[in-house]
Amino acid sequence: MGKENQDEWIVKCPKCGRIRESCRHVSRDDVRRILRLLDAGVEVYQADDDREPPESHVHEPPRPVAQAVQPRFTLKDIVLAETTREGLLDALTELRHKGLMYRRWGLKKVLKKTKGLTLLFAGPPGTGKTMAAEAIASELGRPLHVVNYAQLENMWVGETEKNIEHVFHTALDAGAVLFFDEADAVFQRRSYMATPWMNRDVNVLLAQMENYPGVVVLATNLAKVMDRALDRRIDIAVEFPMPDAPMRRMIYEHLVPKEAPLAKGVDFESLAQKYALSGGSILNVVRQAMRTSLRRGKRHRITMEDFIRAADREVKKSLLTSADHLQAPPRRERIGGYA
Ligand SMILES: Nc1ncnc2c1ncn2[C@@H]1O[C@H](COP(=O)(O)OP(=O)(O)OP(=O)(O)O)[C@@H](O)[C@H]1O
Ligand SMILES: [Mg+2]
Known part of the structure; x- marks a missing residue:
């Protein structure tokens, strides 16, 4: 060594x-x-x-573990807003030059220990947060250990504290980037919580994070509901905004493979202008346009019409999934013309 x-x-x-x-x-x-x-x-x-x-x-019960994922994406695969890119590059710079910052530049003398790095990725669904966590791991040549809410719920059972410690130790042993997906559910603000035992568990998690010398990434759609005690422990907060039209155009270019048989007249620019969709939704549009084209037969090309129909459908889908189906159905006569 x-x-x-x-x-x-x-x-x-x-x-x-x-x-x-x-x-x-x-x-x-x-x-x-x-x-x-x-x-x-x-x-x-x-x-x-x-x-x-x-x-x-000896006599140790098997402990719940994070899911080890081999990262598939690199930074080149993600279309990023400038501020998002800056945040990710800051993180990578510190991680690549940690030895220099802590030893030669003396940070260790000030902090008395080598600190880990905790990142918060905040933004709406489908904006590339999971992709970016994978990209950070792959840029560093490390595996990614993913913990989501369901896995953490397992840890609340039995010896919670040891279960949580185990996840951190296993990640450190593997040199992995530890990724808490749906971090809002995990680190809910304590005042929002129903039971005091959950409070204690968040304290355990926060304490582990504080002392952890490795890399932790927290991803959330709802940064607002997260425990304010987290703020101090987050070293770099990276925002993942909804893509604007120029970004959406680039996302189409990334997500439509070169091999896909596009008909003349497919125009990503106008799709990007017309439909304000996230990267995740654009992926759905691309797949749906392929399906529609295939239903006409394998020799057919994917047309602009296929993309438009798929994008219309994707917009309707988001309206459908945001509707509350538990509400009383609207009275028939109020649905003008269709009652
Ligand atoms: N900025 C982007 N550039 C390129 N592709 C993107 C981008 N954002 C999303 N995608 C596509 O959408 C898919 C889903 O994105 P991802 O899982 O990273 O979103 P997310 O922000 O983690 O969403 P969620 O909050 O729902 O977990 C990706 O696998 C990728 O194909
Ligand atoms: Mg995600």
């Missing part, structure tokens, strides 16, 4: 598996001593037969 990799070093306790800072068995000073020894090039061995099985493997 070279000196420049010091930030990546992980000290693992053979008894409880805890890492980096300290635990019941290994003090902070011990950890520092180990790092000094490693720095000097010392190698430490333990004979196989002397080794005690780690406590964490």
